[in-house]
Amino acid sequence: AVVSTQSTGGLNSKVSGITGMNLNETVDLLIQRALFAEAEGLRKEFKLSDRKFWWLKVRALTKARNWSELEKFAKSKKSPIGYKPFVDACLENNNKGEAVKYVEKLPREQQVDSYMDLDMPEKAGEIARLSRGSEELFDRILSQIGPQNTVLRDRINAIRNNS
Numbered sequence: 117a118v119v120s121t122q123s124t125g126g127l128n129s130k131v132s133g134i135t136g137m138n139l140n141e142t143v144d145l146l147i148q149r150a151l152f153a154e155a156e157g158l159r160k161e162f163k164l165s166d167r168k169f170w171w172l173k174v175r176a177l178t179k180a181r182n183w184s185e186l187e188k189f190a191k192s193k194k195s196p197i198g199y200k201p202f203v204d205a206c207l208e209n210n211n212k213g214e215a216v217k218y219v220e221k222l223p224r225e226q227q228v229d230s231y232m233d234l235d236m237p238e239k240a241g242e243i244a245r246l247s248r249g250s251e252e253l254f255d256r257i258l259s260q261i262g263p264q265n266t267v268l269r270d271r272i273n274a275i276r277n278n279s
Contacts (some may be wrong), residue, residue: 139158139162139164140172142158143155143158143159143164143169143172143173143176144172144175144176144179145176146158147172147173147176147177147180148176148177148179148180148182149180150180150182150185152185155173166196167196167197170195170196170197170201171197171201173189174186174189174197174201174202174205175201175205177189177205178205178206178208178209178211179209181209181211183211183214186202186206186214187214187217190202190217190218190221198222199218199219199221199222200222200226200230202215202218202221203215203218203219203222203230203233206218207233207234212234212235215230215233215234216234216236219231219234224243224244224246224247225247225249225253227240227243228240228243228244228247228253228256228257229256231243232256232257232260237257237260237261237268237272238268238271238272238275240253240257241254241257241271241272241275241276242275244257244275244276245275245276245278250276254272254276257272258272258273
């Protein structure tokens with residue numbers, strides 16, 4: 117069915133080399149090439165769930181490094197997959213600055229982990245201080261920092277003690 121749509125739906129004339137790709141690969145390629153209407157058409161024709169389409173679109177936009185479109189997509193409506201996939205996909209594509217935009221939309225515990233992934237332990241500490249179960253979060257932060265970084269450990273403990 118996908119092959120039929122690829123050849124008779126006019127996709128072959130717009131995107132070379134898609135014949136024989138599965139649905140996910142085809143949607144991914146269309147999004148990477150900014151053929152959003154065509155990707156949306158396949159989503160509707162093959163009844164891709166919102167969750168599946170959002171996963172595909174986040175991954176494709178970050179692979180294409182289309183950060184402005186990713187931000188527009190994130191703001192289009194409430195994400196059915198949450199915002200952790202946005203953070204993770206940005207990190208996988210080496211864009212920490214872009215990942216930071218989505219961290220604030222996460223639940224606090226995920227924010228702490230994401231800030232640690234972004235090498236922002238002090239920001240993780242600030243979020244941990246505001247959270248329930250903050251002792252466990254602080255312990256996690258300190259264990260990731262390690263014992264050798266005493267200056268940073270002291271700063272995190274100062275944040276912890278100001279709670």
